[in-house]
Each structure stands twice: as C-alpha cells, then as structure tokens.
Amino acid sequence: MDKILIKGLKINAIIGILQHEREYEQPLELDITMQHDLHECALSGDLSKSINYAEVCKKVTAFVIERKAELIETLAEEICAMILNEFKPHSVQLRILKTHAVTNTQGVGVEIMRTRED
Numbered sequence: 001m002d003k004i005l006i007k008g009l010k011i012n013a014i015i016g017i018l019q020h021e022r023e024y025e026q027p028l029e030l031d032i033t034m035q036h037d038l039h040e041c042a043l044s045g046d047l048s049k050s051i052n053y054a055e056v057c058k059k060v061t062a063f064v065i066e067r068k069a070e071l072i073e074t075l076a077e078e079i080c081a082m083i084l085n086e087f088k089p090h091s092v093q094l095r096i097l098k099t100h101a102v103t104n105t106q107g108v109g110v111e112i113m114r115t116r117e118d
Helices: 019-023 039-044 053-067 072-087
Strands: 003-013 026-035 091-098 108-115
Touching: 003 053, 026 053, 026 072, 053 072, 072 091, 072 108
Parallel strands: none
Antiparallel strands: 003 026, 026 091, 091 108
16 A cells, blocks of 8 residues: 655644643654555546645644643544544554653654554
8 A cells, every 4th residue: 555654743732741741832743654545646646636745734733732632642543533534544653752751862652553444
C-alpha cells in the first residue's frame, strides 16, 4: 500500500497532567504516515484522489492546540480517529514526541497505528 508522509510537524500546545504543563505550551513533534492508494491520483493528476497533506497538517495543528489534552496517549487516539474519519486513509500511524519533557533525550512520547477497521 502507498503511503503519504508528514515528518516533523511542530506544534506548541498545552499537554500534560502536571500543573506547569497546564499553564505553559510545550513543543510537540508529530510524524504522520497514512496508507492510501495513490495509483489513480498518480495516473490522472487529480489531487482529489489523494490526501492533501497540507490540509491534514492544518487540521491536526488546530485540533491539538484546541484540545489541550492531559495524556499524550489520549491525544494520539483522537488524532488518529479524526484523520481516519475526515481524510479516509486505509490506516494512519502517528508518533508524537514531547521534545522538551525529559532532559538528555530527543523527546518522549507514543507511537500508534490505527485502521478504519479498528
């Protein structure tokens, strides 16, 4: 299956359960991989047969900022559900990192994969 990739989407948002996490935005970095048949789009040149990755970035960014989730696990589930519902890929794999949460790391977070059948 073909894939549409979004690597390193940067979003500053309220995320976490600790008091300081509820008061100050944290930088997040997202990687999104959507499985979608791109054959028809490639042959026709018709973007409507694909998934507009700029629109995915816009919707995900707005969702994350507005959501102000407490758990990164919950946020990941909700983002995947939104992408599957609105953009209709076969599946979506999502990695979210809190890039400044733990010192001496590139980031900490979660990675999940969901399909329309889930």
